[in-house]
Amino acid sequence: SQQGEEDPQALSIQEGENATMNCSYKTSINNLQWYRQNSGRGLVHLILIRSNEREKHSGRLRVTLDTSKKSSSLLITASRAADTASYFCATEDQGGSEKLVFGKGTKLTVNP
Amino acid sequence: DAGVTQSPTHLIKTRGQHVTLRCSPISGHKSVSWYQQVLGQGPQFIFQYYEKEERGRGNFPDRFSARQFPNYSSELNVNALLLGDSALYLCASSLGTGLGETQYFGPGTRLLVL
Known part of the structure; x- marks a missing residue:
């Protein structure tokens, strides 16, 4: 079963604009990760934020985590047009089950 | 260095048939995980193997099985295929099984069951 939901399901913006995607989850987690998927192919790991962290940056990416609200952005x-892809959040729980639990994803379209 | 490779890239089967999907992890990676991604959904965990032993199993029926070989490559087998098994099957490898280990995904095998 899916851990949670990404919001919005789809997002269309112009090149140069900022894109914000949100993720909600249900259980206590050890960490939350964001992945990108181009055209229904393999996923690429973008960034990981641990449960004791509130914000993390990597290049043009900024991730926040609010464990009290069980949400991340x-x-x-x-x-850029090359950012057009589907973005998924995935969580690893504190029980150490060693599996990733993914949300349903946000489909981002960046128009040139 | 080569990334995670999967074969075949596409596959068409009919209901009731059996299928075997293959995955070769990144060199040096000892953990392989399998995920099923139905169209419009996020990937769902099927199995994790580490050092040839099953370390985790998702909520999938016994028709799904897997194994890992001494060279750390892996096979996913699905018996008695159903229409609902049509999906993208993703393999991911990592160095170990620790929390926060980065998973590297292959391009996937797209299975269509008719």
Whole structure:
């Protein structure tokens, strides 16, 4: 079963604009990760944030985590057409079950 | 260095048939996980193997089985295929099984069951 939901399900913006995607989850987690998937192919790991962290940056990516609200957001700044993809959050629980539990994803379209 | 490779890339089967999907992890990676991704959904965990032993199993029927070989490559087998098994099957490898280990995904095998 899916851990949670990404919001929005789809997002369309112009190149240069910022894109914000949100993720909610249900259980206590050890960490939350964001992945990108192009055209229904393999997933690429973007960034990991641990449960004791509140914010993390990597290049044009900024991730926040609010464990009290069981939610995370991914901000992509100065978007490019190449950022067009589906973005998924995935959680690893504290029980150490060693599996990733993915949300349903946000489909981002960046128009040139 | 080569990434995770999967074969075949596409496969068409009919209901009731059996299928075997293959995965080769990144060199040096000892853990392989399998995920099923139905169209419009996120991937769902099927199995994890580490050092040839099953370390985790998702909520899938016994028709799904897997194994890992001494060279750490892996096979996913699905028996008695159903229409609902049509999906993208993703393999991911990692160095070990620790929390927070980065998983590297292959391009997937797209299975269509008619």
